[in-house]
Amino acid sequence: xxxxxxxxxxxxxxxxxxxxxxxxxxxxxxxxxxxxxxxxxxxxxxxxxxxxxxxxxxxxxxxxxxxxxxxxxxxxxxxxxxxxxxxxxxxxxxxxxxxxxxxxxxxxxxxxxxxxxxxxxxxxxxxxxxxxxxxxxxxxxxxxxxxxxxxxxxxxxxxxxxxxxxxxxxxxxxxxxxxxxxxxxxxxxxxxxxxxxxxxxxxxxxxxxxxxxxxxxxxxxxxxxxxxxxxxxxxxxxxxxxxxxxxxxxxxxxxxxxxxxxxxxxxxxxxxxxxxxxxxxxxxxxxxxxxxxxxxxxxxxxxxxxxxxxxxxxxxxxxxxxxxxxxxxxxxxxxxxxxxxxxx
Amino acid sequence: xxxxxxxxxxxxxxxxxxxxxxxxxxxxxxxxxxxxxxxxxxxxxxxxxxxxxxxxxxxxxxxxxxxxxxxxxxxxxxxxxxxxxxxxxxxxxxxxxxxxxxxxxxxxxxxxxxxxxxxxxxxxxxxxxxxxxxxxxxxxxxxxxxxxxxxxxxxxxxxxxxxxxxxxxxxxxxxxxxxxxxxxxxxxxxxxxxxxxxxxxxxxxxxxxxxxxxxxxxxxxxxxxxxxxxxxxxxxxxxxxxxxxxxxxxxxxxxxxxxxxxxxxxxxxxxxxxxxxxxxxxxxxxxxxxxxxxxxxxxxxxxxxxxxxxxxxxxxxxxxxxxxxxxxxxxxxxxxxxxxxxxx
DNA sequence: TCCCATAATGTTAGCGCTAAAATTTATATC
DNA sequence: GATATAAATTTTAGCGCTAACATTATGGGA
Numbered sequence: 028x029x030x031x032x033x034x035x036x037x038x039x040x041x042x043x044x045x046x047x048x049x050x051x052x053x054x055x056x057x058x059x060x061x062x063x064x065x066x067x068x069x070x071x072x073x074x075x076x077x078x079x080x081x082x083x084x085x086x087x088x089x090x091x092x093x094x095x096x097x098x099x100x101x102x103x104x105x106x107x108x109x110x111x112x113x114x115x116x117x118x119x120x121x122x123x124x125x126x127x128x129x130x131x132x133x134x135x136x137x138x139x140x141x142x143x144x145x146x147x148x149x150x151x152x153x154x155x156x157x158x159x160x161x162x163x164x165x166x167x168x169x170x171x172x173x174x175x176x177x178x179x180x181x182x183x184x185x186x187x188x189x190x191x192x193x194x195x196x197x198x199x200x201x202x203x204x205x206x207x208x209x210x211x212x213x214x215x216x217x218x219x220x221x222x223x224x225x226x227x228x229x230x231x232x233x234x235x236x237x238x239x240x241x242x243x244x245x246x247x248x249x250x251x252x253x254x255x256x257x258x259x260x261x262x263x264x265x266x267x268x269x270x271x272x273x274x275x276x277x278x279x280x281x282x283x284x285x286x287x288x289x290x291x292x293x294x295x296x297x298x299x300x301x302x303x304x305x306x307x308x309x310x311x312x313x314x315x316x317x318x319x320x321x322x323x324x325x326x327x328x329x330x331x332x333x334x335x336x337x338x339x340x341x342x343x344x345x346x347x348x349x350x351x352x353x354x355x356x357x358x359x360x361x362x363x364x365x366x367x368x369x370x371x
Numbered sequence: 372x373x374x375x376x377x378x379x380x381x382x383x384x385x386x387x388x389x390x391x392x393x394x395x396x397x398x399x400x401x402x403x404x405x406x407x408x409x410x411x412x413x414x415x416x417x418x419x420x421x422x423x424x425x426x427x428x429x430x431x432x433x434x435x436x437x438x439x440x441x442x443x444x445x446x447x448x449x450x451x452x453x454x455x456x457x458x459x460x461x462x463x464x465x466x467x468x469x470x471x472x473x474x475x476x477x478x479x480x481x482x483x484x485x486x487x488x489x490x491x492x493x494x495x496x497x498x499x500x501x502x503x504x505x506x507x508x509x510x511x512x513x514x515x516x517x518x519x520x521x522x523x524x525x526x527x528x529x530x531x532x533x534x535x536x537x538x539x540x541x542x543x544x545x546x547x548x549x550x551x552x553x554x555x556x557x558x559x560x561x562x563x564x565x566x567x568x569x570x571x572x573x574x575x576x577x578x579x580x581x582x583x584x585x586x587x588x589x590x591x592x593x594x595x596x597x598x599x600x601x602x603x604x605x606x607x608x609x610x611x612x613x614x615x616x617x618x619x620x621x622x623x624x625x626x627x628x629x630x631x632x633x634x635x636x637x638x639x640x641x642x643x644x645x646x647x648x649x650x651x652x653x654x655x656x657x658x659x660x661x662x663x664x665x666x667x668x669x670x671x672x673x674x675x676x677x678x679x680x681x682x683x684x685x686x687x688x689x690x691x692x693x694x695x696x697x698x699x700x701x702x703x704x705x706x707x708x709x710x711x712x713x714x715x
Numbered sequence: 716t717c718c719c720a721t722a723a724t725g726t727t728a729g730c731g732c733t734a735a736a737a738t739t740t741a742t743a744t745c
Numbered sequence: 746g747a748t749a750t751a752a753a754t755t756t757t758a759g760c761g762c763t764a765a766c767a768t769t770a771t772g773g774g775a
Contacts (some may be wrong), residue, residue: 040442040523042500044731055755060733070753085521088498091444092731094435095760098384110467111460120455123481132499135479137467154432155476156386177429179384263663292663299668319607319636324643388761399725404763414723436761439730 043084051080063088094156102132103345104152104160108140108229114287114315114334115163118185121338122161129346131158138163140229146171153178159345165191166230181348183341187231188360196348197358198341202231205330205363206238209284209312212328212365214246218282218310221248224269224294225256225286232286235314239284252277261286266293267300282310282371288317291327295370310371316364325369333361387428395424407432438500446476447689448496448504452484452573458631458659458678459507462529465682466505473690475502482507484573490515497522503689509535510574525692527685531575532704540692541702542685546575549674549707550582553628553656556672556709558590562626562654565592568613568638569600569630576630579658583628596621605630610637611644626654626715632661635671639714654715660708669713677705 049056054073062069062077069077080086094100105122107115119135126133134152138145146168152160153174159181162171165188175182175194182195189201213221221243223236236256243249255273259265266285270293273280285291291313295305303309305325313320316331340359348354393400398417406413406421413421424430438444449466451459463479470477478496482489490512496504497518503525506515509532519526519538526539533545557565565587567580580600587593599617603609610629614637617624629635635657639649647653649669657664660675684703692698 040730042731045733046731056731057733057756058754061754064733068753073753087494087500089439089500089731090498091435091438091500092760093733095433095439095762096731096733098734098760100435109464110454111457111464113455113457116455116460120453120481123454127480132478134476136471137464150431151476154434156431156433156435263666267666289663293666296666296668319633322607322611322637322640324640384760386761389763390761400761401726401763402724405724408763412723417724433761436730437763439732439760440762440764442730442764 042089043086044089045086047084048077048080048086051084052076099158100132100156101130102134102155102157103342104134104136104149104155104157106136106138106145106148106152106160106162108163109137110135113289113317114332117334118338121335121340122342123338125339125342125346131346140227142166142168142171146174149174158349159183161185161341161345164230165193165197181345183345185337185341187234188358190230190234193358195357196341196344196354198337198344198361199359200332200337200361200363201238202234203238203241205314205332206235206240206284207242208238208363208365209235209314209330210239210242210246212367213282213284213310213312213371214242214248216282216310216371218371219248220250220253220277220279220281222253222255222273222277222280222283223286224266224273224283224290225254226259226261226265226269226290228256228258228286235286250277253280256286261289263289263293263296266290267297268293270294270297280309282306283312285311285313288313288315288320288327288329291329291370292319292323295323295325295327305370312371316366320366321368328368328371329366331364331366333363336361386433387430388433389430391428392421392424392430395428396420443502444476444500445474446478446499446501447686448478448480448493448499448501450480450482450489450492450496450504450506452507453481454479457633457661458676461678462682465679465684466686467682469683469686469690475690484571486510486512486515490518493518500524502693503527505529505685505689508574509537509541525689527689529681529685531578532702534574534578537702539701540685540688540698542681542688542705543703544676544681544705544707545582546578547582547585549658549676550579550584550628551586552582552707552709553579553658553674554583554586554590556711557626557628557654557656557715558586558592560626560654560715562715563592564594564597564621564623564625566597566599566617566621566624566627567630568610568617568627568634569598570603570605570609570613570634572600572602572630579630594621597624600630605633607633607637607640610634611641612637614638614641624653626650627656629655629657632657632659632664632671632673635673635714636663636667639667639669639671649714656715660710664710665712672712672715673710675708675710677707680705 045056045059049059059077062074136148149171161183163186165184184193184197187199187202188197255269291311294311298305305311313327313329316329320327320329389400389403393403403421406418480492493515505527507530509528528537528541531543531546532541599613638655642649649655657671657673660673664671664673
């Protein structure tokens with residue numbers, strides 16, 4: 028009972044602390060700290076005694092104390108539109124794999140595609156004083172941009188490149204180019220009455236459509252009636268509904284570019300129900316090339332985007348910056364690949 | 372220059388602190404703390420002066436210091452198999468919505484379906500001294516269980532109920548019952564040569580299969596050849612491959628229960644390629660009732676599970692516990708619904 | 716008038732850890 | 746063996762905040 032920690036009326040919850048470990052191991056608490064965080068700098072025998080004491084006492088380090096004393100949090104903040112979106116869950120995995128391997132924690136938050144939410148989320152996250160922050164996209168509220176610029180930590184803007192000057196680091200693809208590439212592909216294949224289906228029109232989706240439309244217009248094939256877009260969240264069901272709208276407005280449409288694969292699946296299912304043959308009567312293309320796109324019937328022509336790599340690259344750049352390395356190339360365009368399949 | 376903060380050689384990074392705000396507002400730092408965290412207890416004029424000073428200085432609170440001084444972290448840890456799984460992303464959204472509304476941060480980590488990873492993740496998270504923790508499932512390594520029991524914080528075990536005694540709180544559904552319900556449904560519909568396709572056989576998937584098989588066996592309809600399972604991660608493509616294996620082993624199979632909807636989609640696509648008519652030649656059922664299941668052709672019979680509600684309920688229970696409320700019902704079974712559609 | 720309750724604010728001390736400087740101990744060099 | 750050098754460890758002093766207690770104003774009611 029004599030050596031039970033903190034029987035006094037202090038504020039402590041009676042947790043086992045570094046100094047408990049230290050007195051058990053017969054060294055100073057600083058030595059224990061080093062034995063745990065920088066073992067090289069401690070003699071082997073001390074290291075062993077510390078390890079024993081840690082195990083015997085069930086010591087769990089306190090990160091809040093560590094952050095406060097060390098003036099860094101060993102965490103990075105990740106601000107994305109929505110975790111429950113297959114696109115972002117792949118990106119997150121890339122970030123996660125790098126961060127967890129380096130001992131960094133991830134603070135994750137959803138903006139639900141709202142710039143206001145994004146700003147308040149960033150403000151909230153900065154109270155953790157993360158060592159770095161990854162945000163989605165290049166366009167954000169001025170308030171958010173100001174916060175990030177003043178935070179004094181590395182910032183990675185993820186998903187898109189080329190639309191505007193990044194705050195700091197930037198990894199992604201050119202959504203405008205990707206949209207343009209798809210338009211050229213469809214024109215090359217001989218389609219002339221080409222429609223576009225869009226939902227949850229975030230900045231990237233808008234850029235894809237813009238790139239697509241610009242090419243159509245340059246070829247004299249732009250027809251406003253064939254652009255069907257809604258701010259609603261994108262779902263498979265919605266793809267079918269939007270196809271209905273498109274065909275009602277422009278029945279002679281012979282090809283349709285869906286702003287993402289989910290919509291395209293919905294379009295394919297709707298065509299099956301309407302007995303519209305793909306691609307003979309209607310060509311269909313998607314975007315992101317999700318796993319199912321190569322399995323569906325007909326297999327879906329889509330734009331393959333390096334989602335996992337984007338996350339991984341963003342986190343890698345952040346880690347290198349945190350290690351004090353110079354980043355020779357602050358903007359990285361990872362490129363895309365048009366995956367031609369049976370649907371178009 | 373006299374009032375610029377921390378020009379000395381201290382360890383501070385020159386951040387704006389509470390006492391900077393305090394001296395600008397002409398009050399003590401404790402009063403600023405109260406003005407920010409418990410505004411009711413501070414006079415209106417002081418509140419205003421503090422707010423002005425905060426804005427003028429761009430003060431950002433330091434959560435590490437707050438956690439350390441307050442002996443709580445205002446964060447909850449969430450341990451799930453994989454964020455990049457549609458099932459869990461729905462659950463996460465439920466947790467996230469509750470937590471962020473209450474000012475709690477979420478620490479999220481992936482176990483990638485490994486109990487070892489789960490244990491080390493839990494150990495890592497406990498260093499943050501989260502105010503509560505949500506983990507997936509009832510079965511975990513003994514070491515993890517011991518850690519959680521000793522952590523002295525509320526624990527919610529999520530996704531499944533009824534298999535064993537929970538550590539603390541428990542929200543989910545009975546996967547065994549759900550599997551059994553599906554088996555009974557198929558038997559009622561007259562199918563007699565029923566197969567099962569499984570992948571990424573976590574504890575829940577195993578329970579679903581077990582419940583399914585038990586009912587088949589009781590009806591004298593269990594045939595080992597028709598159980599095709601793999602530990603590989605579940606994908607749409609894999610569904611098609613497993614169907615091939617099943618039909619090779621037992622060509623007279625007339626119905627198949629897929630352990631999740633992704634596999635079922637793959638089965639449907641493969642049947643389309645093989646010109647197997649669903650449900651006439653082969654009935655197909657899935658599990659989880661993802662959004663696309665009602666849109667695919669034929670629409671997929673599945674078991675609808677309250678994913679978002681599970682997350683929300685788990686977080687709610689945690690919050691109530693953290694507010695000191697008594698939880699009269701520590702185990703909550705949210706139930707499931709067999710969604711009969713055209714595929715079976 | 717005094718007394719006591721209540722509200723508003725201030726003071727003190729310390730949460731558990733680590734940076735930096737100070738000290739001790741081991742090792743190499745002549 | 747003395748000296749210089751490096752390695753291992755300890756000491757000191759906070760990091761920025763809040764719990765707990767102390768103090769000071771404010772307002773009735775006797």
